[in-house]
Amino acid sequence: MFKKETEYALRALVYIQLQNSKERRPGIAEIASEIETPQSFTAKILQRMVKQGFVESLKGINGGFFFNPAKEDLPLKKVIVSIEGDSLFSGCGFGLKHCDENNPCPLHFSYAPIRDAINKLVAEETIQGLARKYNADDKMILNRLNLTAHVEK
C-alpha cells in the first residue's frame, strides 16, 4: 500500500515519540535497530522528516530525535503526503482516466467510500496517538513494532 520509505518513516516516528514519552531522545542506530530497518536509509528518511519540520534533532552527545511538545500532534497523512504525494487520496483508485465526481468511471462510486475511509483514518490518526495506543499495552509493543529493547531482553 505504501512505499518502504513511508512505512519506515511512520515506524521511526512512532518509536521516537514512544521514547520521548520516557524522557529519552533516541539516535539513528537505536531507532533502526529497534524498528528493524536499514540504518543508513532510516537516517536519510529522518533527515527528510527533520527538514519537513515534522520532528527535531540534536547533534552531539545526548543528541537524537524528538518531537517538540509545543507543536500539534502529527497526522499520519502529513507524513504520507510528504513522501508519496496525494495521489492515493485524490486520483481514481483504479487508475482510470478522467475520473472525478462529475465524470465518474464505473468504479468511481464503489471506490469513493473506500478512499474516503482511508483518507479519514490517516487524517485523524496521529503519530502521538499511535504511540499512546502502544503505551496502553507494553507487551503489544514487543510483538507489533519489534521494539524489544529497554524492556526485558
Added chain:
Amino acid sequence: MFKKETEYALRALVYIQLQNSKERRPGIAEIASEIETPQSFTAKILQRMVKQGFVESLKGINGGFFFNPAKEDLPLKKVIVSIEGDSLFSGCGFGLKHCDENNPCPLHFSYAPIRDAINKLVAEETIQGLARKYNADDKMILNRLNLTAHVEK
C-alpha cells in the same frame, strides 16, 4: 494504489470485452492506442494474461484477443492478485510487522474494514461487469477510458 501493469491490464481487458460484445477481436495496436498505453508494454502484459488463461488470443489475419464466452466472468481480483500478489488483501495496510487478527497492531482494527471493503469490491466486480456498465452509457466510454474509435470522432 496499483502498479501500472495492473492498471493497464484491467483497462485492456475491459476494452477487449467491450469490443467482443460488438463481435470484434481487437489486436494489440488497437487496444494500446484506444486505452492510451505503451504498445509493447501492453503486448507483454496481455501475453501474461493469456498465459494465465484469463483471456485468449488468435494469431494471423482477423486475429486478436477475446474472452471465451463459455468461461465464468473474470473478477478484478484474479487479475490484480496474478500481478501484485495478495499483499494488498492480506498484509497490514501500514506495513507494521507481526500484525494479524490475533496480534493486532494499533492500526489494525481501524484498517481492517477498509481492507475488507477493497477486497469485497474487487472480488465481486468483474471485467465483464465493468464492460456492461460502460455499454450502459456509450458516452461514458468516450470520457472515461479514452475509447474514442468506432464511435463518432
Added chain:
DNA sequence: TTACTAAAGGACTAAAAGGTCTCTTAGTGA
C-alpha cells in the same frame, strides 16, 4: 581546543518497475 559523539549531506550502487526493440512462431488467404 581538542577529542568525541551524533546528525547532515551527498555521491554512489543495487534492485525493481516500467518500457522498447527485434526476431520467431503461427495462422490465413491468394
Added chain:
DNA sequence: TCACTAAGAGACCTTTTAGTCCTTTAGTAA
C-alpha cells in the same frame, strides 16, 4: 507455398525506489 498478418518470446534499456558509504558539520565535555 508464398506473402502477409498478428501474437509470442526474450534481450535490452530507462527510471524509480531502495539502500550504502564516506565526508562534513555541529554540539558536548574533559
